[in-house]
Amino acid sequence: MHKPIVAANWKMNLTKKSAEDLIAKLNKFVYEDVEVIIMPPFTLLDMAASIADNRIKLGAQNCYYKKNGAFTGEISPDMLVDIGCKYVIVGHSERRHIFGETNDLLRKKLAASKQAGLIPVYCIGETLDEKRKGEKESVLSEQLNIIDNLSMPLIVAYEPVWAIGTGVAAEVVTIRETIKLIRQKLREKRVKAPVLYGGSVKPDNAKEIASETLIDGALVGGSGLNADSFLQIIDIFKEVRKC
Numbered sequence: 001m002h003k004p005i006v007a008a009n010w011k012m013n014l015t016k017k018s019a020e021d022l023i024a025k026l027n028k029f030v031y032e033d034v035e036v037i038i039m040p041p042f043t044l045l046d047m048a049a050s051i052a053d054n055r056i057k058l059g060a061q062n063c064y065y066k067k068n069g070a071f072t073g074e075i076s077p078d079m080l081v082d083i084g085c086k087y088v089i090v091g092h093s094e095r096r097h098i099f100g101e102t103n104d105l106l107r108k109k110l111a112a113s114k115q116a117g118l119i120p121v122y123c124i125g126e127t128l129d130e131k132r133k134g135e136k137e138s139v140l141s142e143q144l145n146i147i148d149n150l151s152m153p154l155i156v157a158y159e160p161v162w163a164i165g166t167g168v169a170a171e172v173v174t175i176r177e178t179i180k181l182i183r184q185k186l187r188e189k190r191v192k193a194p195v196l197y198g199g200s201v202k203p204d205n206a207k208e209i210a211s212e213t214l215i216d217g218a219l220v221g222g223s224g225l226n227a228d229s230f231l232q233i234i235d236i237f238k239e240v241r242k243c
């Protein structure tokens with residue numbers, strides 16, 4: 001079994017000072033046996049790259065698919081590699097649903113990330129409405145179809161949209177069944193990728209989630225902004241997966 005992955009998506013939060021304080025606390029932790037990733041906003045990546053312990057990996061929250069050029073406000077995968085990123089989130093539900101990013105656009109972002117040598121954390125998940133209409137499987141299938149023929153290192157994060165930022169995570173039985181389905185689809189595509197769960201992971205529910213070995217780790221939002229809660233989640237994955 002590979003190391004569990006615990007990633008923190010900071011979203012549009014923190015200033016230079018508060019991020020420095022958070023990283024200083026994270027640097028004191030012993031990071032063996034867990035792949036820990038922090039994903040600060042673009043403005044904090046350079047600082048994070050220079051002060052974070054090198055066992056903490058750096059990821060960005062988004063990228064554009066062009067290498068360079070007249071694309072005001074965008075950041076290319078090459079720029080992220082240049083600044084020290086190993087990972088990039090592609091297809092976070094906030095990008096899909098607030099900024100209207102389509103599977104077509106995300107396919108281009110995945111391909112561009114591959115070319116630059118970044119590992120995408122590719123987020124998929126159904127909305128509450130899609131869940132209620134019984135469309136979860138078809139939504140996930142469509143979202144996964146864009147990885148056909150890409151053959152690249154990839155992490156998939158199952159993040160039901162209705163569980164993100166709500167404080168209410170999906171039940172472990174639901175996560176297990178959905179990840180089984182995702183793994184089956186990945187096998188059909190001959191893609192090998194760890195599958196994380198994201199959506200209101202907190203110290204309170206991390207043990208239950210980490211105990212389900214089909215889940216390869218967690219993508220954390222709110223709990224990743226606080227050193228104590230993020231370190232508790234990492235520690236829980238470390239301890240549970242040791243046995």
Ligand code: PEP
Nearest residue numbers: 164165198199200221222
């Ligand atoms: C996320 O935004 O990817 C996320 C999982 O957020 P939260 O943990 O706050 O639900």
